[in-house]
Amino acid sequence: MLSVKQNEPLEFTEEMLGKFAEIVTRYPEGRQKSALLPILHEVQANYGWLSVPAMDRVAAYLQLEAIEVYEVATFYTMYFLQPQGKYALEVCRTGPCCLVGAERIMKHIEERLGVKEGEVTSDGLFSWRGVECLAACGYGPVLQIGPEYTFYENLTEAGVDKLIDELKEKASANGQSPIANG
Amino acid sequence: MAEDVRFKVSIDGIPVDVAPGTTILNAARLIGGDVVPPAMCYYSKLEGSGGKCRTCLVKVSKGSEKDPRPMPKLVASCRTTVMDGMEVQSITSAEVLEARKGVVEMLLINHPLDCPICDQAGECHLQDLSYEHGLADTRYEFERRTFDKIDIGDKIQLHMTRCILCYRCVFVADQLTPQRVHGILGRGDAAEISTYIAKAVDNEFSGNMIDVCPVGALTDKTFRFKNRVWFTKPVEAHRDCPTCSGKVTLWYKGEDVLRVTARKDTYGEAEAFICNTCRFENKATSDWIIEGPRVVKRTSVISSNHYEQLNPPPVVKKNLTLQAANKEQFERIERLLP
Amino acid sequence: MARKLLLTHIDVPGIHTFEVYRQKGGYRAVEKALKTLTPEEVVEEVKKSGLRGRGGAGFPTGMKWSFLAKPEGVPRYLVCNADESEPGTFKDRYLMTHIPHALIEGMIVSSYALGANTSYIYVRGEMMPQIRILERAIAEAKNAGLLGKNILGTGYDLEVYVQPGGGAYICGEETALLESLEGKRGNPRIKPPFPAVSGLYNCPTVVNNVESIAATVPIINDGGEEYAKIGIERSTGTKLISAGGNLNKPGVYEIELGLPVEEFIYSDAYCGGIANGKRLKAVVAGGSSVPILPANLILKTLKGEPRLMTYESLADGGFQSGTMLGSGGFIAYDEDQCIVRNTWNFTRFYHHESCGQCSPCREGTGWMEKVLHKIEHGHGSFSDIDLLVDVAKKIEGNTICPLGDAAAWPVASAIRHFRDEFEWHVTNGQEAQARNYGLAHYADPLEPVI
Numbered sequence: 001m002l003s004v005k006q007n008e009p010l011e012f013t014e015e016m017l018g019k020f021a022e023i024v025t026r027y028p029e030g031r032q033k034s035a036l037l038p039i040l041h042e043v044q045a046n047y048g049w050l051s052v053p054a055m056d057r058v059a060a061y062l063q064l065e066a067i068e069v070y071e072v073a074t075f076y077t078m079y080f081l082q083p084q085g086k087y088a089l090e091v092c093r094t095g096p097c098c099l100v101g102a103e104r105i106m107k108h109i110e111e112r113l114g115v116k117e118g119e120v121t122s123d124g125l126f127s128w129r130g131v132e133c134l135a136a137c138g139y140g141p142v143l144q145i146g147p148e149y150t151f152y153e154n155l156t157e158a159g160v161d162k163l164i165d166e167l168k169e170k171a172s173a174n175g176q177s178p179i180a181n182g
Numbered sequence: 183m184a185e186d187v188r189f190k191v192s193i194d195g196i197p198v199d200v201a202p203g204t205t206i207l208n209a210a211r212l213i214g215g216d217v218v219p220p221a222m223c224y225y226s227k228l229e230g231s232g233g234k235c236r237t238c239l240v241k242v243s244k245g246s247e248k249d250p251r252p253m254p255k256l257v258a259s260c261r262t263t264v265m266d267g268m269e270v271q272s273i274t275s276a277e278v279l280e281a282r283k284g285v286v287e288m289l290l291i292n293h294p295l296d297c298p299i300c301d302q303a304g305e306c307h308l309q310d311l312s313y314e315h316g317l318a319d320t321r322y323e324f325e326r327r328t329f330d331k332i333d334i335g336d337k338i339q340l341h342m343t344r345c346i347l348c349y350r351c352v353f354v355a356d357q358l359t360p361q362r363v364h365g366i367l368g369r370g371d372a373a374e375i376s377t378y379i380a381k382a383v384d385n386e387f388s389g390n391m392i393d394v395c396p397v398g399a400l401t402d403k404t405f406r407f408k409n410r411v412w413f414t415k416p417v418e419a420h421r422d423c424p425t426c427s428g429k430v431t432l433w434y435k436g437e438d439v440l441r442v443t444a445r446k447d448t449y450g451e452a453e454a455f456i457c458n459t460c461r462f463e464n465k466a467t468s469d470w471i472i473e474g475p476r477v478v479k480r481t482s483v484i485s486s487n488h489y490e491q492l493n494p495p496p497v498v499k500k501n502l503t504l505q506a507a508n509k510e511q512f513e514r515i516e517r518l519l520p
Numbered sequence: 521m522a523r524k525l526l527l528t529h530i531d532v533p534g535i536h537t538f539e540v541y542r543q544k545g546g547y548r549a550v551e552k553a554l555k556t557l558t559p560e561e562v563v564e565e566v567k568k569s570g571l572r573g574r575g576g577a578g579f580p581t582g583m584k585w586s587f588l589a590k591p592e593g594v595p596r597y598l599v600c601n602a603d604e605s606e607p608g609t610f611k612d613r614y615l616m617t618h619i620p621h622a623l624i625e626g627m628i629v630s631s632y633a634l635g636a637n638t639s640y641i642y643v644r645g646e647m648m649p650q651i652r653i654l655e656r657a658i659a660e661a662k663n664a665g666l667l668g669k670n671i672l673g674t675g676y677d678l679e680v681y682v683q684p685g686g687g688a689y690i691c692g693e694e695t696a697l698l699e700s701l702e703g704k705r706g707n708p709r710i711k712p713p714f715p716a717v718s719g720l721y722n723c724p725t726v727v728n729n730v731e732s733i734a735a736t737v738p739i740i741n742d743g744g745e746e747y748a749k750i751g752i753e754r755s756t757g758t759k760l761i762s763a764g765g766n767l768n769k770p771g772v773y774e775i776e777l778g779l780p781v782e783e784f785i786y787s788d789a790y791c792g793g794i795a796n797g798k799r800l801k802a803v804v805a806g807g808s809s810v811p812i813l814p815a816n817l818i819l820k821t822l823k824g825e826p827r828l829m830t831y832e833s834l835a836d837g838g839f840q841s842g843t844m845l846g847s848g849g850f851i852a853y854d855e856d857q858c859i860v861r862n863t864w865n866f867t868r869f870y871h872h873e874s875c876g877q878c879s880p881c882r883e884g885t886g887w888m889e890k891v892l893h894k895i896e897h898g899h900g901s902f903s904d905i906d907l908l909v910d911v912a913k914k915i916e917g918n919t920i921c922p923l924g925d926a927a928a929w930p931v932a933s934a935i936r937h938f939r940d941e942f943e944w945h946v947t948n949g950q951e952a953q954a955r956n957y958g959l960a961h962y963a964d965p966l967e968p969v970i
Contacts, residue, residue, distance in 0.1 A: 074368045079687070095608070096607055099765045131646075132872055133808075237879075256917065284880065
């Protein structure tokens with residue numbers, strides 16, 4: 001069970017609420033629960049993960065019990081229930097990608113970032129994990145980075161190094177401080 | 183469809199007439215006895231339950247009078263409705279028995295088998311199921327699944343390792359209580375009953391989660407480690423309750439009521455759900471109007487302490503001296519036999 | 521060169537935009553269907569075409585459509601299954617990325633045929649870029665009056681929405697997909713009732729794969745009979761094949777059904793042979809769920825006939841010596857690949873993706889994964905191999921949805937055809953652990969013919 005550290009009440013921005021309202025119009029009257037998955041994606045895109053207050057707020061917005069949101073958020077693997085690195089690298093680890101070297105790529109990422117699967121680097125910039133088939137088996141090995149889910153294909157060790165360097169550069173150019181761990 | 187239309191169905195060759203819309207399982211229950219498939223997740227009083235545990239799989243060897251083709255796969259009898267002329271095999275199909283054995287094995291591989299310290303022992307459906315359909319041995323050699331312990335309040339004890347994910351408690355919370363605060367979280371074999379954040383499951387009907395749980399995953403915290411069920415004596419009683427039917431079973435040890443449960447039918451289902459006031463707040467004999475002792479099957483483990491002893495041990499039967507010495511006692515046992 | 525119906529204009533620059541797509545004859549099928557055909561006539565054309573579901577099950581699409589219940593005053597829904605996640609399959613991603621309007625056009629035609637006024641495209645959440653592409657395509661089509669109220673002045677109204685998934689393979693199962701679209705956990709529903717009677721929001725619903733829906737466009741344009749002329753027997757039309765694994769030219773190919781497997785693998789028009797000059801050892805022909813076949817059996821049937829890319833030919837020999845066309849996820853293994861490791865990997869996938877609702881799948885997939893892990897890492901015993909066969913048998917056919925079968929078949933077939941590779945892992949534990957590849961003697965000994 002989760003020990004709740006982040007219990008401050010949370011308010012969504014006007015922009016987010018506008019987006020939510022548009023999403024709800026896609027479904028028939030009274031079927032607003034259908035908006036749950038897309039709204040959770042929006043929330044994650046804004047905060048980097050799904051905290052309990054954020055999920056409670058979504059529940060209130062969609063007139064659901066909080067447990068209904070937790071049930072859904074814990075079922076689907078795209079939703080992060082813990083803070084991640086600013087760039088969460090997700091490498092496909094299923095059969096066809098492994099035929100062309102996905103396991104090697106994951107090992108390389110682990111060594112390069114110096115953190116194990118699921119952990120966040122000390123600067124808060126990166127986390128990584130293996131994920132199941134990303135439906136790009138002809139272009140493997142592949143990885144994706146949310147929240148845009150930018151896709152990188154035909155990965156090599158050198159390519160991964162280059163990508164990590166670019167992301168580091170991008171982060172420092174934006175002058176963004178790494179996101180705080182909650 | 184006219185109300186008097188009845189479907190003729192046979193289960194293991196035994197014919198039965200049922201109303202259209204009846205499930206195979208309920209048709210079998212009308213026949214009763216050994217042909218009734220075991221059901222770990224179906225609960226007739228909970229809408230939407232069933233289909234999940236797969237212990238009630240049966241073979242439909244003839245689909246219907248109109249379309250006599252057999253169904254290609256075994257079907258969950260609790261969620262498959264009968265057709266006129268349907269022929270079903272339950273215990274007469276080797277395939278069904280094999281599948282049931284498989285399901286029992288699956289349910290047990292990650293079960294902690296901690297019956298010696300489990301309050302459900304003696305009235306556990308998984309115990310019964312394993313006894314009837316299981317293997318004596320396990321082929322599973324890996325570490326069994328565990329979960330972080332969570333506290334769901336002062337009335338219900340949750341042991342997630344024992345859970346078979348029947349979803350009955352979720353249906354209870356949905357259908358009987360005003361607000362559901364627990365649910366199934368996670369996915370696959372990591373799925374668990376949880377509230378996600380620390381929250382007590384507590385409302386006027388939450389105690390029914392204990393009664394519907396087929397295993398020891400949800401037990402009565404007020405009864406916890408108080409006694410083994412077979413040392414307690416079930417007595418039927420009722421009270422004038424403004425919330426529920428007030429018809430319960432009191433479980434006595436000596437003069438004390440150790441716990442209160444709903445009355446269970448042959449299939450272990452509550453005859454009527456009861457409220458938490460009846461279940462947790464009224465544990466004095468004076469709170470109740472006693473109807474009499476609950477009828478318990480002689481084969482039940484619960485009956486074992488309510489007769490002086492079972493049949494004389496085999497050694498006695500062969501020994502004339504002992505027989506003569508215990509003559510009076512044996513006669514008393516004979517009289518007690520139903 | 522073989523005929524193409526879906527990817528005809530794939531190389532035209534800008535084909536992903538409405539303008540170019542329209543210039544190349546796009547949305548003619550909408551005009552034809554809405555202006556000259558009744559919905560029943562559209563269904564009839566699809567029936568005549570012999571089109572079979574392209575998502576994997578191969579159920580005739582026209583027949584599925586004709587099962588749709590049509591009670592008065594109840595809305596009907598078309599839901600497009602774009603939750604492509606079967607390992608080995610990436611054709612829908614390709615189609616949606618490069619020719620999104622082919623799907624939108626198919627959605628309009630199909631929705632019209634079914635009498636749906638609201639339709640959803642359920643795209644797996646990881647495909648956010650494709651979701652954005654589709655949303656833009658929908659906006660473009662709406663702008664051109666091909667979506668929304670009174671389409672092309674015919675009085676037919678249709679809204680199409682894109683719904684993201686959340687990361688769950690099981691949502692490719694149609695009832696799990698509907699649950700997910702309703703904002704719930706992706707637990708497959710217990711059938712009956714089938715979606716055709718009670719689907720999305722308890723209304724009659726048809727769920728079709730991306731490729732099936734896109735295929736209705738050439739079917740309406742050229743007529744069902746014309747479409748049925750392509751292919752062999754009950755395998756009509758063209759099919760997108762996702763080719764991956766150890767091939768010289770992996771990628772998505774549109775083939776005419778009936779193409780010999782050998783030609784598909786070795787011809788330069790398609791995969792161009794096995795990569796790095798190696799030999800072919802095995803093929804999974806229809807996505808990870810279908811039985812794996814060794815090189816000799818994928819190239820020729822047991823009767824010695826050339827194996828063809830059709831539903832029937834790939835299934836020839838049943839599960840003893842055949843497999844399935846499935847979703848067309850074609851994975852080739854070269855001589856150095858380890859079948860045990862691959863089976864373990866696939867089983868881990870199914871274990872990870874099991875929804876956990878029914879006991880044989882929830883418990884059995886994890887059990888198989890653990891046993892396979894043990895064998896792959898050199899700690900297995902011979903009895904473990906038999907145990908795997910038995911556990912697979914206990915799962916198969918006894919679950920709520922086909923994921924149980926999909927998890928059982930790869931294990932059963934790998935042991936059926938590559939048993940001595942499993943046994944080699946038992947007898948040579950240390951070596952198996954050290955080298956991570958399997959036995960080469962299964963590889964095709966023949967020189968490629970083409």
